[in-house]
Amino acid sequence: MGELNKLLNDYIASVPGILxxxxxxxxxxxxxxxxTDDCPESALKAQFISAHCTAAEQANKLGMGTTDxxxxxYENYQVLHMNHxxxxxxxxxxxxxVLNEVKNTAEKLKPLVQDISLAVIDPV
Numbered sequence: 001m002g003e004l005n006k007l008l009n010d011y012i013a014s015v016p017g018i019l020x021x022x023x024x025x026x027x028x029x030x031x032x033x034x035x036t037d038d039c040p041e042s043a044l045k046a047q048f049i050s051a052h053c054t055a056a057e058q059a060n061k062l063g064m065g066t067t068d069x070x071x072x073x074y075e076n077y078q079v080l081h082m083n084h085x086x087x088x089x090x091x092x093x094x095x096x097x098v099l100n101e102v103k104n105t106a107e108k109l110k111p112l113v114q115d116i117s118l119a120v121i122d123p124v
Contacts, residue, residue, distance in 0.1 A: 007112070008034035015105050017097025019077075020044065022090040023109075023116060026053045031087065031116060043079060043092045052081045053088060069106075071099070082106045085117035 008021045012034060020035030020043065028050030035044065042048055052070055059067040069082045075095065080102050082089045089106045 004032055005034055011105050015101050017094040018091060020092040024049050024088045026088055039092055049090055080106055084110050084113050087113045087117045089113060
């Protein structure tokens with residue numbers, strides 16, 4: 001887990017405005033999280049993450065295809081949730097962070113999440 005923490009912290013440091021990255025299951029239970037001191041604690045809570053997962057599930061019912069990414073923009077923060085292989089990648093950023101860079105960071109984590117998902121979906 002130490003190497004994974006280091007990798008996530010490297011992503012946080014490399015993209016201006018990213019405050020935290022959380023990998024969780026779809027109920028919002030964190031698998032791993034890395035954050036800066038400026039990351040709001042409320043965005044790290046399971047209830048917050050699961051609420052966005054529920055919103056994505058409801059959006060799937062609109063008949064426009066599967067929702068794999070949902071973005072919320074608040075007064076001071078942006079939050080991106082991306083579902084990949086049963087693991088939710090959540091990226092918390094400042095309101096002025098470049099959305100495309102935030103999304104690209106989540107995309108770069110997909111190969112890593114693939115391995116983690118095996119343990120989450122089918123634990124031995």
